[in-house]
Amino acid sequence: MQKSITTLSIGELAKQSDTGAVTIRYYEKRGLIQGVLRSDGGHRLYDGTMLTRLHFIRNAKLVGFTLDEIDELLALQNHPNRSSAVVKQIVIDKIQQLDEKITALQQIKRALSKLSACCDGKSSIHACPILKTLKQEKITNRKKK
Amino acid sequence: MQKSITTLSIGELAKQSDTGAVTIRYYEKRGLIQGVLRSDGGHRLYDGTMLTRLHFIRNAKLVGFTLDEIDELLALQNHPNRSSAVVKQIVIDKIQQLDEKITALQQIKRALSKLSACCDGKSSIHACPILKTLKQEKITNRKKK
DNA sequence: ACTAAACTTAATGTTAAGTTTAAGTATCAA
DNA sequence: TTGATACTTAAACTTAACATTAAGTTTAGT
Structure with missing residues (x-):
């Protein structure tokens, strides 16, 4: 039972x-991975292209794509005729999403900073201005003009 | 069956x-709410202080606290002797956490922007520099000096 | 031969903060 | 009286991306 020199078991692929x-x-x-070869005994056999694909998945995850989105990106590669503008648009959309998330977090941070600033840490809990503010019906989200 | 004038049913409290x-x-x-009064028939009865408490919870959630953390904050209010410094520290820690999250997202965004910039959107998918980059073993995360 | 690794399916667990559903009973307000 | 609301427990569903466990079988490598 010979095997091609460059074949990897699932364990080896996992490591690499x-x-x-x-x-x-x-x-x-x-469905992120298809057409996996099998040994005579049924073990999965991979080649170097699979390593590339896994790197792709890992990198795409690192830059914030979900597996569903990665699936899309991988699918696009099966349509070599299409323009790379599609890919670029996906990236641009993702950047937009990130911007929204970042902005939201920054707003929360600003609110917390304001809370922190209004408390000298020396009063008793009973008089804590932070807790007082949180008890308000509406937290005023005044912005400086 | 009389009831005190300012009593709220759970539905009314929910609305308000x-x-x-x-x-x-x-x-x-x-455990975020305790000692709820009941009507003779067993329905929960609330007063205005519960409204305050729910506002507290909602506001604390808005500024990024988890329910577990809110539980802590509420518990602190049962110890009027303690200093508000404890509360302030919790807020400061939260700000720190937010900062870390924001920084992480900004890094991801920068990586995506770089990807986007290297693609003119005019090549075919086959030659798409974004996809090429994602296929690399290691995404180089060079920083400008 | 022997051991490590891989095979299978399917289910369960993880995190967070609920929402939804069920299913039947009881209470409230008008 | 009637219809809306509330009561109960318990479980399942939601999102995301896996990790873990089970339990038994088979294969691969030395």
Whole structure:
């Protein structure tokens, strides 16, 4: 039973791609990975292109894509005729989403900073201005003009 | 069967606090709310202080606290002797956490912007520099000096 | 031969904060 | 009296991306 020199078992692929073997099977079930070769005994066999694909998935995750979105990106690669503008638009949309998230967090941070600033930390809990503010019906979100 | 003038049913409290009735019971089960009065028939009866408490919870959630943390904050109010410095520290820690999250998101955004910038959107998918980059073993995270 | 690794399916657990559903009973307000 | 609301417990569902466990079988590598 010979095997091609460059073939990897799922365990080896897992190591080289820094992914769990379970996760690789999970990706396969999700459709992120297709057409996996099998040994005579039924073990999954991978080649270098799969390593590339796993790197792609990992990198895309790192830059904030969900697995569903990664699936899309991978699918696009099966349509070589299409323009890369599609890909670029996906990235631009993602940046937009990130911006919204960041802005939201910054607003929360500003609110907390204001709370923190109004408390000298020396009063008793009973008189704590932070707690007092939180008890208000509406938190005023005044902005400086 | 008389009731005090200022008593609220769970439904009324829900409306006034902009919280679901189910959620209010959930808070009770979680311990965020205690010592709820009952009518003769067993219905929960609330007064204005509960409205204040629900506002507190809502506001604390708005500024990014989890229910567990809110529980802590509420518990602190039962110890009037303690200094408000404890509260202030909690807020400061939260700000720190937010900062970390924001920084992480900004890094991701920067990576995506770089990706976007390297693609003119005119090549074919096959040659798309974004996809090419994502395929790399390691995404280089060079920083300008 | 022997051990490590892989195979299978399916379910359960993780985190957070609820929401939804069920299903039947009881109470409240007009 | 009637219809709206509330009561109960308990479980399942939601999002996201896996990790864990089970339990038994088979294969791969030395």
